[in-house]
Amino acid sequence: MDLSPDLLAWRAELTRPAGPLNGLARATQTRINRLIPEKVHAAITAAIEGMTRALLVGSDYATGSPLIGLTLDERRTRAAKAIDGWKKAAAAEGGVTGLGGFLAAAADFPLLMSFKIKLLFEIAAIFGHDGTELPERLYILHIFELAFSDGVHRARVLAAMDDWDARPHPAHLDDFDWRAFQQQYRDHIDLAKLAQFIPVVGAPLGAIVNWRLVERLGHTAVMAYRMRAEQGAVRTELTPMTP
Numbered sequence: 001m002d003l004s005p006d007l008l009a010w011r012a013e014l015t016r017p018a019g020p021l022n023g024l025a026r027a028t029q030t031r032i033n034r035l036i037p038e039k040v041h042a043a044i045t046a047a048i049e050g051m052t053r054a055l056l057v058g059s060d061y062a063t064g065s066p067l068i069g070l071t072l073d074e075r076r077t078r079a080a081k082a083i084d085g086w087k088k089a090a091a092a093e094g095g096v097t098g099l100g101g102f103l104a105a106a107a108d109f110p111l112l113m114s115f116k117i118k119l120l121f122e123i124a125a126i127f128g129h130d131g132t133e134l135p136e137r138l139y140i141l142h143i144f145e146l147a148f149s150d151g152v153h154r155a156r157v158l159a160a161m162d163d164w165d166a167r168p169h170p171a172h173l174d175d176f177d178w179r180a181f182q183q184q185y186r187d188h189i190d191l192a193k194l195a196q197f198i199p200v201v202g203a204p205l206g207a208i209v210n211w212r213l214v215e216r217l218g219h220t221a222v223m224a225y226r227m228r229a230e231q232g233a234v235r236t237e238l239t240p241m242t243p
Contacts, residue, residue: 083218
């Protein structure tokens, strides 16, 4: 694949097989999931799908106009500023909710999700994409999956994202695999977020965890949009001009 070396290294890291400890944790989580009744899985899926859909279609999430004519360095600088701002907001919010123990920490979930979705819309606009269009919202969901899934699922997501602008896309969000989305996300952040449910101690931990989760998502988004731009440039070069 004709991509920049750092993008190729990033893709390789995303799809690298889990180490022994990660594999053990994943196996344990899988066994736990099997013990959870199907109606509970269905309820969780519905809740996350409903919340994510509401965030995705909210008019205030895609208000930024796509930025046209910027250099890659200019886009990366703007994206870095956006990521830094949302990291600080997420850390502050995680610290406050972490002080309150279980109930307050539970409220952190939808708030943090909203911060993440807003960040992705902002980065999409920075890289020149219109977040009001369904294909762009689906791409945002895939970026989310890349940041918060295991290596096997990330490989499938990367395959779905390759040559994004040259392939057909679903006509509506109902075709998206919400079950895999919610389970991967939940499994990926469960261990990181559990400590936030401890009163008082959860405050600094909540701030650190939220900071790192937003940082990871922002980096993933920047790399994903760079990958998309480079793949589009290669496709344009390979397409013969019409005489």
